[in-house]
Structure formats: structure tokens, C-alpha cells
Amino acid sequence: MRLLRGAGGAPRNDAALLCLCAALVTGFAPLTCAERPQHGFAVVAYYNGHGRGLDAVPGGKLTHIIYSFLHLQGNRLALNGPADSTGIARLVALKEQHPRLKVLLSLGGWGGCAPCSGVFAAEAGREEFARSARELLEQFHADGIDIDWEYPAIEGYPGHAFAPGDRHNFTLLLRALRDAFGDRYEISFAAGGFTRCLLTSYEWPEISPLVDAVNVMTYDLVNANSPSTGHLAPLYASSGQQESVAHAVHLLDSLGVPRQKIIIGAAFYARLWVEVPDTNNGLFQRGRFFRFLPYRSLGDFLREHGDFRTYLDTAAAAPYSYSARERLFATYDDDASVARKTAYALALHLGGVMFWELSGDIPGHGLLEAIDSVRSAPR
Numbered sequence: 001m002r003l004l005r006g007a008g009g010a011p012r013n014d015a016a017l018l019c020l021c022a023a024l025v026t027g028f029a030p031l032t033c034a035e036r037p038q039h040g041f042a043v044v045a046y047y048n049g050h051g052r053g054l055d056a057v058p059g060g061k062l063t064h065i066i067y068s069f070l071h072l073q074g075n076r077l078a079l080n081g082p083a084d085s086t087g088i089a090r091l092v093a094l095k096e097q098h099p100r101l102k103v104l105l106s107l108g109g110w111g112g113c114a115p116c117s118g119v120f121a122a123e124a125g126r127e128e129f130a131r132s133a134r135e136l137l138e139q140f141h142a143d144g145i146d147i148d149w150e151y152p153a154i155e156g157y158p159g160h161a162f163a164p165g166d167r168h169n170f171t172l173l174l175r176a177l178r179d180a181f182g183d184r185y186e187i188s189f190a191a192g193g194f195t196r197c198l199l200t201s202y203e204w205p206e207i208s209p210l211v212d213a214v215n216v217m218t219y220d221l222v223n224a225n226s227p228s229t230g231h232l233a234p235l236y237a238s239s240g241q242q243e244s245v246a247h248a249v250h251l252l253d254s255l256g257v258p259r260q261k262i263i264i265g266a267a268f269y270a271r272l273w274v275e276v277p278d279t280n281n282g283l284f285q286r287g288r289f290f291r292f293l294p295y296r297s298l299g300d301f302l303r304e305h306g307d308f309r310t311y312l313d314t315a316a317a318a319p320y321s322y323s324a325r326e327r328l329f330a331t332y333d334d335d336a337s338v339a340r341k342t343a344y345a346l347a348l349h350l351g352g353v354m355f356w357e358l359s360g361d362i363p364g365h366g367l368l369e370a371i372d373s374v375r376s377a378p379r
Contacts, residue, residue, distance in 0.1 A: 040260070040351075041346065041352045042351055042352030042353070043063050043064070043354075043371055043372070043375060044064040044065075044215060044352060045064070045065045045066065045355060045358040046065075046066045046357040047065055047358045049358060050087075050359075051087060054091070056364075057094055057358070058363075059094040059095075060098055061368055061369075061371075062098075062101060062368075064104060064143075065091055065094075065101065066103075066146045067087060067142075068106040069109040069112045070084065070136075071108075072113075072115050072119055074119075075125040076129060077132045077136055079136075088103070088142065089140065102144065102186060103140075103142045104143060104146045105145055106147070106190075107145070108150065108190075110150050110157055113157075113160065114161070116149045116152075116160075116166075117152075117166050120169045120173045121163070121169050123172070126172055126173050127176055127180075129176070129177075130180035133145050137185055143185060144181075145186075145187055146187075146190065147187075147189040149170065150190070152169070152170040153165075153201050154196060154201055156192075167200065170207070174207050174210040186213070188212055188213040188214065188215055188263075189211060189215065190215045191217065193217045193218035193221060193243070194248075195242075195247070195248075198251055199251075204252075204255045204256060204257050208256070208257050211261065213263050214252070214262055215263045215354045216249075216252070216262060216265055217265050218233055218244070218264050218265040218266075219232055219265050219266065219267035220233075220267070221234065222241075222331065224271065224292070226289065227286060227287075229273050229282055229283060229284060229285050229331065230283070230331065231244075232318075232333070233265070233318070234313070234316035234317065235318065235337065235340055235341055235344060236317050238315040238316040239315065240284040241284070241316065245264050245341060245344065249264065259350050259351070260350070262351055263350070263351045264341060264344070264350060264352075265353070266333050266338045266341055267295075268294065268356060268361050268367055269294050269295055269332065269360050270332035271289065271293075271332070272331075273287035273289055273290055274287060274290040274328055277327065278322075278327070281320075282324075283311075283322070283329070287327075287329060293330075294360035296360060296362045302330065305328065306326035306328055307324065307325045307326075308323045309321065309322060309323075312336075317337060318331070318337060320332070333367065335370035338353070342371045355368075
């Protein structure tokens with residue numbers, strides 16, 4: 001591990017120093033900077049800000065923004081109220097200034113897909129949902145649907161129904177959507193970024209041709225239910241943690257998922273643990289989950305609480321911070337780590353990068369700028 005001496009213990013801003021393409025060790029055939037794709041690279045933002053920051057959405061730095069979340073009402077895709085109508089309309093209006101921007105509507109989210117297993121087990125449920133989705137896209141002049149069912153065929157949110165048949169029913173759901181949409185609208189889905197989900201929840205050969213993109217949630221790889229600290233969203237596996245961006249990409253590649261449809265995820269937030277012993281700077285130690293923090297609040301928290309020191313796990317290419325005095329541990333993405341992920345995705349000709357979620361960023365000088373600086377750098 002290497003200590004990063006950022007001011008006040010905050011994550012250090014060194015994205016401008018990154019010239020990573022030639023230095024990446026990806027495990028795939030290396031590419032020169034000139035070979036990196038200049039077009040068709042997606043930058044996808046999930047938006048769950050409840051109206052926050054809509055006036056300052058940086059549409060020119062995004063290719064897609066996904067309004068999160070709508071829900072099931074019976075078998076139909078439904079809004080949660082007038083605020084959804086206003087929010088979607090304001091996002092779609094951004095396309096007047098940014099005509100290449102796509103606005104998608106997302107179903108579900110963590111805790112938001114309780115009836116999915118039952119509804120999508122029936123052909124009538126799938127077909128009515130697909131029709132209602134198309135009706136909403138036509139109503140709002142939006143560009144597609146994102147399905148965030150966490151998770152088909154395995155346990156996700158506590159108490160939500162799941163069944164082995166979900167795996168095939170998810171395929172049938174995507175097929176019903178494609179039949180209803182034709183080529184007019186995009187279809188993506190949020191896939192759990194951990195091994196069990198990637199191997200169990202999806203029929204990859206059947207669904208890959210049906211979707212435009214797979215948004216791989218390569219974050220929350222340690223989460224609020226984890227009894228030990230670790231990396232929220234590491235780029236690489238390490239001796240203490242196998243789950244990572246690169247592990248998920250290698251697995252999907254081995255399963256035949258087209259690289260250009262793989263969108264890797266970054267975290268615009270932090271997770272903190274308390275009661276973490278002062279061993280290995282708090283990394284991979286027992287602790288108790290404490291709280292979630294949006295990235296825009298992280299720097300102030302680290303400066304104002306305890307004696308945080310910030311480190312880089314060089315094996316995982318992941319930052320973290322630890323306060324020995326307060327026994328507090330924080331894991332997150334910072335500008336350097338999201339820049340590395342962007343360079344990694346470009347080097348491997350992946351479809352792009354996505355993140356959860358836009359309102360967590362620092363407007364004008366946050367993580368999106370780090371992504372954009374790598375994506376738009378001269379080749």
C-alpha cells in the first residue's frame with residue numbers, strides 16, 4: 001500500500017497526471033493509445049437525485065442518463081408521482097442542447113423490485129410491462145429502458161421473492177421488450193458485479209443480442225452487509241479480495257459477452273466502517289458498517305473527523321482512508337481511480353463506464369471531470 005498525501009486527508013486530485021493506456025496491465029492483448037476507440041464510448045450516469053442538480057446536469061460530458069427509479073404497478077411500469085414526470089421531462093429537455101444525449105428510464109433498484117419475480121414469471125405480465133414501457137417512452141420522448149432487478153434467481157434485497165426460474169424469465173422479459181421496441185429504443189440492464197450473480201442470474205448467450213448494454217455494478221463489492229472492510233470498487237483483484245472490475249470483465253469475456261456491450265461501474269460515493277482495529281491501516285479488518293456518504297461530502301468528512309490518512313492499495317488500484325484515533329475506515333472511488341477505470345475500459349474496447357450516481361458528484365470539478373479528461377484526451 002502507498003500513502004497518498006492529499007491535503008487534509010482528502011482524496012488527492014492527480015487525474016491530470018495519468019497517462020495510463022500504455023501502462024495498464026489488463027490481462028488482454030495490449031493496445032496503444034492510438035488504437036483506443038474515439039467514438040461510441042459511453043459515459044452513463046444514473047440519476048436518483050430527487051430533483052437535485054437538474055439545472056446543472058453536464059449533458060455534454062454524458063452519452064446516457066438513466067432516471068432512477070420507476071416501479072411496477074400491477075404489471076405496468078409506473079411513475080411514483082408528479083415529481084417523476086417533472087424530472088424526466090427536464091432531463092429529456094437537455095437533448096435540445098445535447099442532441100446525442102440519451103435519456104433512459106429505469107425500473108427497480110435496490111429494494112425497488114419486490115414484485116419482479118412474480119410479475120415476470122407470467123407471459124401476460126411480461127407483455128403488459130413491455131407495452132407500458134413503450135407507452136411511457138413515447139409519452140416522454142425518452143430513448144430506452146434500463147432494468148435494475150437485484151437479482152434474478154438469487155437473493156438480493158432481504159425478503160424479496162426470488163426463484164430459479166427468474167434466470168430464464170429475465171431472458172423472456174428482455175425478448176418481450178425487444179419485440180415491443182424493435183430498434184427504436186435502447187435496452188440496458190444493471191447486472192450485479194459479483195461472481196455469483198454473473199454466473200447464476202443471466203443466460204448470457206440468449207440475452208446479449210437483445211440488449212444494447214450491460215451496466216455492470218462493479219461497486220458495492222463490499223457493502224452495508226459486509227462484516228469486514230475492503231474495497232468498494234477496486235479495479236483489480238488483490239490477495240484480500242477477488243471481486244473487482246477486472247475480475248468481472250474477464251468473467252464476462254469468458255462467457256462470450258461482447259466487450260462493446262460491457263459498461264463498467266464506478267462509485268460516486270463512499271462507505272464507512274467503525275470499530276476497525278489499527279491493523280493494515282484498517283484494510284480487510286473486522287468492523288461495523290457505519291454510513292454511506294456521497295462523494296461531494298467525503299472530503300469535508302475526512303478533514304473534519306479524526307486523523308484520517310489516505311492510502312492507495314497498489315495491487316487493487318483502489319484508494320481508502322483510515323483514522324487510527326477514531327477507528328474509522330472509508331472506501332470509495334476518487335478522481336484517480338475513476339480515471340484508471342476509464343483508461344482500462346478504453347484500452348480493452350469496452351462499451352464505456354457508468355456510475356451511481358450523478359447527484360453525488362461535485363459539480364464542475366468532481367469525478368465526472370476525471371472520466372471526461374481521459375475519455376476526451378487526444379489520441
